[in-house]
Amino acid sequence: MRAPTDLGAPTTPGSPTPSSGGRKQRSGRGGWRSSGVMLLVMGFLILVPAGFVLLAAFSETVPRPGSISLDLTVGNFAVLGEPGVTRATLNSLLIATLSTVLALAIGGFLAFTTARTNIPFKGLVYLFGLMPLFLPSYVGALAWSILGSPAAGLLNIGLRDLGLTGFVDIYSIPGVVMVMAVFYAPYAFLLIHSSMSLMNPDLEDASAVHGGSQWRTLRTVTFPLAMPAIVGSALLIFTHVLENFPVAQVLASPGQIDTLPTFIYRLMNASPSRGNEASSVAILLVVFILVITWTQRVLLSRRAYTTVSGKGVKARKVDLGHLRWPLFVVATGYFLIAIALPILALFLTAMRTSPYMSSFRDLTAPGALDASSFGTVARSDVFLTAAGNSVVVALLSAAGGTVLAFLVAYIVYRTRARARGLLEGVSMVPLAIPAIVLGIGLLWTWLVMPIPLYGTLWVMVIAFLAVQMPQGLRGIAASIQSTDKDLEDSAVLHGAHRARAITAITVPLMKVGLTSTFLILLMLSMRELTVPLFLYTNDTRILSIAIFDQFENGGALQQAAAMSLIYCLIMFVLSCLPRLLGSRGGLNNH
C-alpha cells in the first residue's frame, strides 16, 4: 500500500517509535542476544570495508592484502589543500544542490499533479514519474553524451540540419545537473506522491472552511504537511548526486569539471596510484554526508507530521482548469528528456554502421542503418554470461537484503534491544561512504578473508547487501512502523511463539512493504556499477560492468548502446517479478 515509495522514507533513527509509549517491553531478555548477532553481521559486512578505507586515509601505503602497514600519518590530508580538491568540492556541492532543487521541482510537480489534481492521462503521467528508475544513471549519461556532446551530439547535428548553430553542451554544469535531476526525480516523485495521496483532508478542509483560497491552502497546509517527504527526498537525492560517479565521469569529466567522486577515481588511477590520498578525499565526502544527515534529523524531529491515520481517506482534488493540458505537455516534456530521447539515441547508435554522422540525412544512405548489432550482442558470450550473472546476483542480493533489512528493522523498531540504535547507525553507514570507495574497501576485505569468496558471484552479492542496506532498511522501516504491533502481540498473548507470530502475522501484514523493498533492491542491484567495478573478475562480469567495459575500455559505443537497451529490457521484465510473487495471495489483506 505504501511503497516502492518508501525508498528512503525519512526515519528518525534512535527516537522511540511513535505511540510506543506505554507499551510493555518486548524481548527484554534477548536484548543483547539477537541485536548482538545482527550487529556482528552488519559490522562484518559494512564496518570492515569502511575500516580499510579509514586505515588507507591514515596510512603511508595502501592497505593491501599481505602488506597492511600500521605506520599512521595525517600527511595524506595535505591533498585537501590542493586547489583541485577545492574546485572539485565546490563543483560537487553546486551540482548536488542544483540537481536536488531541480529533481524536487520535477518530482514534486509530477507527484502533486498525479496525486491531487485532475491532470489528463493521470496513469500515464504517473508512469512518466516512475520510468527513469529503470534506466541506470550510467546508461542515461551515456545516452545523453550521445545526444548532447558539443560537436557530434545528435541534438547539435539536428540543430545544424535545421540551419541553426548547435548550442547544446551536455559536458557542462547545467548539463550534468539536468541529467542528475532527471534521473533522481523519481525518488522525490515516489516519496512526495505517497505523502500527498495518503494525506488526511481534514486539515485542508479546515483551511477551506475558514476561507483559505486553494493556493493558500496548498501553501500553508498541504506542502508543509508533505515536508517530511520533501526534506527526506531532498536528503536522499543530495547524497546520491554528491557521490554519483557514473554520470559525473561520463558527462562532467569531458568538460574538465571535477567532482569529488571523479577526483577520487582519478587519484586511484594516477600513476603511481594515490589510494591513500583518495581515501582522505573520501573522508571529506563522508563528512559532508554526515552533516547533511544530521541536519535532516534536526529539521524533522522538531514537529509531528502525523497525516496518515487508520481511517480510509480520500485526498482532496484540485481542479487545474485551463492549465490541465499545458501541465500535461510539461509532464510529457519530462518523459521526452528522461526516457524517449535517451532510448532513441541509444537505439540509433546501436543501429548506425558508421560511428561518424555529419547530418541526419546520412541515415538515408543505403546501408547506413543495420540492426545486426543487437543480434551479435545478444548472442555474444560476454552478454550471455553477464546477463545470467546479473540476474542471479540481483535476485540473491535483493532477497538477502530484504531478509536482513527486516531483521534489523524488527530489532530496531519492535524491541528494546540495547544495541538497536547502534545497529541502525551501522546499517546506515554505507549511505555516508561513496560507492567508489566502499568498492575498494570491499575488494581489500574479501581478498584478505580466508573464506575463498573472491572471484565468485557471492562476493558481489555480499557487496550489494552491504551497499544497499540503508535503502533496504528505510523501505522496511517505513512499512514496519506503519504496521500495527497489537496483532502480533495478541498472537503471543494467546500462546504463539514470537517467531511464529512474526511469520504468521507481521510478515503477511507487511507483504506489500517487503515486496516493494525487494523490488527496489532488485533494481538497485541491477543498476549498480561503481561497487562491482573493483570486484569483478573474468567470470563474474555483470551487465552494468560489461557495458562500462565495452565503452570505457573498449571504445565500442555501438555494442555498449545495443547492450544498454537489452539491459533495460531485462530490468523491466525483472520488475514484474514482485507483482507475480505478490499476486499469489495476500494482496487482499489490505
Next chain:
Amino acid sequence: MINRRLAMAAVATSAAIALAGCGGSGSATTSGGAAAKAAGGDELLAMPKVETTDGLVIDGEQVADKALFEAAKTDKVNLYSASGKESEDLTVARFKAETGIDIELTRMPTNKLAERVLSEQGAGQLKAGVVRVTDPRVAEDFAAKGVYTAYEPPSFAELSKADNVVFNKGQYLTAYYSAYVFGYNSQLVKGADVPKKWEDLADPKWQGKLGVVNAGAGGTVTALAHMHITEFGEDYLAKLGALKPRIFDTTSVQLEALARGEIAVATLGFNSTYGAEVAGAPIKLVVPEDGISGSFNLMGLTPEGAKSPAAKVFVNWTMSKAGQKFAAAQGFVPARPGLEPQKTGEYQLPAADSDAFKLYTPEDAVKFGKSDVATWNKAFNYVG
C-alpha cells in the same frame, strides 16, 4: 495498487522496447566481431604455416615441444593486460587461430590492473597466468613483489642479444614496443589541413578540437609527454594546453570520440588506433617525421602461469617470429632483434633501434616519470 501501476509501467515500456528490439534482431548476422575476423584470417597478415605433428611449429620455428603443446591444448591462458583493448582482442584471436589454444583476456587500464594484480597477489589469489603492462615502474614493482617469475621461452638466447628486452634474468620481457603518434578524423580533416608534424598539432585551428589522454594515465602517455618535453620543450606542451583540448582518461574513449567527430585530431596510440581503423572507424594515422614516442609493452609469467602450459605457450608464441610479425602487422614495433621490417597496412613504423624512435626506457620512467607528469599537468591545467 502501486504494484499494479508498477507492473503496468513495466509491461508498457518493455513491450515498446521489445518491439524495437525484435525489429532489430531480425536481420542479425552471425559475424563474431571485426577484430576476430581480421586476426583469424589473412586480412592483417597472411596466416603462417602451422605444423602440429611434433609439438607446435609455426613458420618453421618451434614454439612448443610436444609435451607442452599437448598439455596446453586442454588448458587455457588467463591473460591480464593493460595494453589497448582493440589490439589485445586481435592478438588473442590470432593466438587462438594459430595455436588452437583457448585464451581469456581481462583488460584494464594500467593503474587499475596494478591495483587488482597486487591485491590478488597479496591474498595469494592471483588468477592470471600472464600479466602485460605498459608502465615499466609497474612491471618492476610486480617483479619485486613476486607477481612475475623467471621464464625462458625458446627464443631466449636471441632476445638476450637486444637491449631492454630481457629484465631480471627473464622475470619479465619486452613483448614489443608501443608507438605513440597522432591521427585525425578522415571525414572532418582533409587535404592541406591534415597535420604532418607534431608542430602542426599546435596550430590554433585545432582550438577545442584536439584530444589528448592525460599523461598520468599510463606508460605510453607518460612516454609521449617525455618526448614532447625533451624534443620540443615545455613551450610545446603549453601551446597544446592553450588549445583547450579534451582530456581523456583512456585511449579507448578518446578513439570513440575521434570516430564520432567529437574531436578532429588527437594524439594516439598507434596500435589501438590502427585496430579501430581496420574495424571501419573514419580515422587516419600519421607517422610524424619528427619523432615517434616509443614505450614498453612488458609481459611476464606469474607463479600461476608457471603451472599453466597454455600460459607458457602464449609467452613462447608472443616472442616467436610469427607472434612478433603479427604484433608488427597491427602496429607495434617488434622487440625481438633481427626481424625484417613489417608494414602495418599502409603505414611503416621505424625499427626499434632507429633514431626516429624515441624510446622511453625504464630508467627514464624512474628518473623523469613523476616530473614529466607534473609538467604535463601544469601545461594542460590538469589536476590528477
